[in-house]
Amino acid sequence: xxxxxxxxxxxxxxxxxxxAGLLAASRLAPHGQVILVNKGTFQDSSTWxxxxxxxGVSSDKDSFESHVQDTLAAGAGxxxxxxxxxxxxxxxxxxxxxxxxxxxxxxxxxxLHLTREGGHSSRRIAHAKDATGRAISEALLSQVAPxxxxxxxxxxxxxxxxxxxxxxxxxxxRCLGAYxxxxxxxxxxxxxxxxxxxxxxxxxVYLYTSNPHAAxxxxxxxxxxxxxxxxxxEFIQFHPTCLFHRQGSNMLLSEALRGEGAQLVDQQGRRFxxxxxxxxxxxxxxxxxxxxxYEMKKQGADCxxxxxxxxxxxxxxxxxxxxxxxxxxxxxxxxxxxxxxxxAAHYLCGGIKAxxxxxxxxxxxxxxxxxxxxxxxxxxxxASNSLLECLVMADYCATDVLKQPDxxxxxxxxxxxxxxVPETERIQIKxxxxxxxxxxxxxxxxxxxxxxxxxxxxxxRLIQDEIAAYYWKHPVSQDLLELRNLALMAxxxxxxxxxxxxxxxxxxxxxxxxxDAQARDTILKSDAL
Ligand code: FAD
Ligand code: SIN
Numbered sequence: 001x002x003x004x005x006x007x008x009x010x011x012x013x014x015x016x017x018x019x020a021g022l023l024a025a026s027r028l029a030p031h032g033q034v035i036l037v038n039k040g041t042f043q044d045s046s047t048w049x050x051x052x053x054x055x056g057v058s059s060d061k062d063s064f065e066s067h068v069q070d071t072l073a074a075g076a077g078x079x080x081x082x083x084x085x086x087x088x089x090x091x092x093x094x095x096x097x098x099x100x101x102x103x104x105x106x107x108x109x110x111x112l113h114l115t116r117e118g119g120h121s122s123r124r125i126a127h128a129k130d131a132t133g134r135a136i137s138e139a140l141l142s143q144v145a146p147x148x149x150x151x152x153x154x155x156x157x158x159x160x161x162x163x164x165x166x167x168x169x170x171x172x173x174r175c176l177g178a179y180x181x182x183x184x185x186x187x188x189x190x191x192x193x194x195x196x197x198x199x200x201x202x203x204x205v206y207l208y209t210s211n212p213h214a215a216x217x218x219x220x221x222x223x224x225x226x227x228x229x230x231x232x233x234e235f236i237q238f239h240p241t242c243l244f245h246r247q248g249s250n251m252l253l254s255e256a257l258r259g260e261g262a263q264l265v266d267q268q269g270r271r272f273x274x275x276x277x278x279x280x281x282x283x284x285x286x287x288x289x290x291x292x293x294y295e296m297k298k299q300g301a302d303c304x305x306x307x308x309x310x311x312x313x314x315x316x317x318x319x320x321x322x323x324x325x326x327x328x329x330x331x332x333x334x335x336x337x338x339x340x341x342x343x344a345a346h347y348l349c350g351g352i353k354a355x356x357x358x359x360x361x362x363x364x365x366x367x368x369x370x371x372x373x374x375x376x377x378x379x380x381x382x383a384s385n386s387l388l389e390c391l392v393m394a395d396y397c398a399t400d401v402l403k404q405p406d407x408x409x410x411x412x413x414x415x416x417x418x419x420x421v422p423e424t425e426r427i428q429i430k431x432x433x434x435x436x437x438x439x440x441x442x443x444x445x446x447x448x449x450x451x452x453x454x455x456x457x458x459x460x461r462l463i464q465d466e467i468a469a470y471y472w473k474h475p476v477s478q479d480l481l482e483l484r485n486l487a488l489m490a491x492x493x494x495x496x497x498x499x500x501x502x503x504x505x506x507x508x509x510x511x512x513x514x515x516d517a518q519a520r521d522t523i524l525k526s527d528a529l
Contacts (some may be wrong), residue, residue, distance in 0.1 A: 010033045011409075017144075020368040020391070026200060027395060029144075036140040040154070042137065053117075054388050055384040075520075076286075077378065087388060101142065119285070133387070155183075158177070159180065173363065192409065196367075197366065201215045205436065223371075226528065229524060233495075238293075239289070239346035264303065264307075286508075307339075308335070420474060432466065433482075439459045444493060449510045460490050467487055
């Protein structure tokens with residue numbers, strides 16, 4: 001597989017090893033050489049931290065049609081129904097396969113135990129206690145790890161994609177591989193027949209997020225720079241219930257808690273959700289997050305509270321054992337007291353524009369999982385539909401990749417470091433990172449306005465200019481490349497929000513509080529090349 005220490009070539013390059021990347025790797029490995037890259041360890045993915053479960057029709061009392069209708073309702077008129085149907089109808093098989101490869105889902109009386117979350121009209125979430133992502137990751141890893149055709153590169157961060165146009169070859173723009181930073185600070189050039197981005201979301205654009213550090217939107221930024229369109233980036237899902245606590249600010253309190261009976265209350269113990277929606281705590285997330293935000297602003301409160309006591313101590317300690325244990329470590333006992341919560345950035349409904357197979361605007365480049373926007377989620381994702389999308393897309397993507405005509409790996413130039421000059425003044429990476437996240441949280445959060453978006457864009461432009469002036473003259477490092485990507489992501493989110501002159505799903509503007517009769521996607525076209 002290796003050409004030299006700094007050059008590799010492979011049949012399939014997969015960037016990202018969450019649910020989407022792992023399943024794609026195991027599907028493609030029997031057919032060729034796979035390089036599977038992640039910029040941390042196998043635990044540093046949103047997949048690893050997924051709590052509630054994976055949605056899919058696994059009970060006689062449920063139906064595909066009902067799952068489709070719930071997904072369309074949550075998506076607020078913007079889902080692509082063909083995509084919804086293609087993904088939902090494959091859910092049962094995917095969950096069966098996860099069971100076969102050893103995912104330890106909870107069971108009751110021999111059948112899968114299904115939990116419930118907001119927006120679902122039935123119990124349809126298969127789960128492994130409150131640590132479903134870890135159980136799925138371990139099962140997928142057990143397939144990937146021993147495979148001789150899969151070379152795993154941990155702590156390797158993709159910097160940019162290599163495209164034919166960028167290197168001045170061929171008329172048609174084609175992805176030829178990627179430049180990857182290794183842990184020693186060297187840049188590897190990986191040439192590949194097919195490249196798959198499975199790089200997850202971008203929650204780190206915000207100050208408060210449930211996402212792990214890896215979620216800095218790298219895949220979307222790389223794809224944009226390579227010439228891909230991006231879609232619906234204004235739809236950022238804020239999870240209503242993240243812990244409000246100095247030492248555990250990004251810890252998620254699963255929606256399954258509300259599914260099993262937990263209630264939202266204010267500091268006086270008043271339950272407020274029935275005033276906002278007849279589904280109360282089980283309304284879709286946009287409604288619950290906005291209600292919490294509204295109550296916090298109205299009452300001048302720092303947080304609201306999740307009261308899990310209606311679930312009962314035994315059920316809490318059994319089903320929610322990890323959340324319960326972690327809270328105890330922080331001095332909070334959810335079996336006896338309400339837990340302080342705030343909404344936090346959780347999921348990116350938009351992403352690289354892709355079809356259900358992950359095909360993007362560029363030949364030889366696929367995008368799957370959270371980094372892609374297929375139209376499944378529309379303007380708001382239905383809880384637990386994301387793991388489902390990752391796995392179904394990975395499966396469809398592998399099938400499509402294997403249908404492509406075989407061609408030799410194209411030779412590509414090594415990373416060009418000729419512009420690097422001796423360091424003068426180092427860019428303030430942490431300060432810029434903090435400024436981006438604070439700007440996005442204060443101006444581009446749950447409630448937006450024209451003026452707030454304009455202010456945010458002005459601030460972002462200054463930071464981007466500073467990064468652009470610095471980037472090519474200095475050795476690349478992981479924190480620098482993440483900063484560059486984060487700033488671009490923030491800019492693209494703001495641009496997308498500015499293009500939507502209505503309120504729909506997760507995008508709410510005080511200047512445009514109505515919903516247009518005609519739903520449309522926001523598509524930004526890259527003029528990179
Ligand atoms: P991820 O799992 O995020 O993996 C991204 C991968 O890309 C990582 O390996 C990372 O290292 C790698 N990467 C990123 N950038 C680079 C780069 N530049 N170079 C190399 N590698 C890179 N969804 C559900 O359906 N059910 C749930 O119960 C649920 N619970 C959740 C709980 C939490 C706390 C969070 C954060 C999310 C939850 N979600 C849930 C959402 C869901 O987990 C994610 O959408 C999904 O796991 C994304 O999977 P992925 O494979 O697309 O990306
Ligand atoms: C949760 O457990 O609340 C997260 C579920 C999801 O994001 O789909």
